[in-house]
Amino acid sequence: MTLSAIQKKLKELGVDAYIVTYGNRFIGQDILQCEHKLKHLCGFSGSAGMLAITEKQAFLFVDGRYELQARQEVDLDKVTVINEEPSFVNVCRFLQKSGAEAVGYDGMAVSVAEKKAAEELFENLNLIDAGDLTGLDCKKTVKVLERPLKYAGKSSEEKLEAIAKLLNERGAGYYLLTAADSVSWLLNIYAEDLARSPVVRAYALIDKNGKAILIGNNLQTDLPVWTF
Incomplete structure (x- = not known):
């Protein structure tokens, strides 16, 4: 329009x-x-x-x-x-x-x-x-890549376990994370679609068992851990 x-x-x-x-x-x-x-x-x-x-x-x-x-x-x-x-x-x-x-x-x-x-x-x-x-609806496919542990410093499983522990302590079932940089850090992932930032623009929904669902548009990955 x-x-x-x-x-x-x-x-x-x-x-x-x-x-x-x-x-x-x-x-x-x-x-x-x-x-x-x-x-x-x-x-x-x-x-x-x-x-x-x-x-x-x-x-x-x-x-x-x-x-x-x-x-x-x-x-x-x-x-x-x-x-x-x-x-x-x-x-x-x-x-x-x-x-x-x-x-x-x-x-x-x-x-x-x-x-x-x-x-x-x-x-x-x-x-x-x-x-x-x-009427702008960008259909560009974004490849989600895994950041090696030697650069991340801590595995995504460790980070998710910490959030799961906090959720159980608070009596909550889920935590919704909406900041793209925080999601990328939490799951040790990155993307190359943006000119100046390697973040994956997506939300993450973490449950009390430490499982995460990555939510975003046109995301593509070979990683078997997350559902889109």
Whole structure:
């Protein structure tokens, strides 16, 4: 979906504005080009920014590193470039001052802390999957590789046993781990799909017996331990 198509759809969605983040559900800055929502919608190719879309205009928030680049890449008749920290709360504060009452955003791409801070500004925050609006659905297969023990220092079984012990002590059945770097460390795995980081972008569900299920999109592995 294009920028103008999203603008036309705002009323149908019941919001005055929609916020598009650079990051995805792992909230990091290292993404695949096929996931670059900002580039897809307004042409900005930088690695830090946030886009606020209203019915009449879009606003691209970037810091000083990217202000000149942003002005060169976007259509300034359709997108206003704002030199301000591209944080979710800053963008919400701007929209509040602009008169917006209902704001849509992708809840998977915003941290709990950011959401709580924004709720102090807006009572009406609407969860809307960015993939449903942008149509970006990267199908790239990611090969999951095992990090040798000599580099990991401790086996994944040892790490999982420690979590299982904690779960049993707390009377819990499962632990859901959502930070990609932590999942990669826990299971001693890595991937080579990202340009600047070797992490496997996936969640891990660990049970009280020390078994883990790796949860992610288009993951491929020869390792027999995990189910996807």
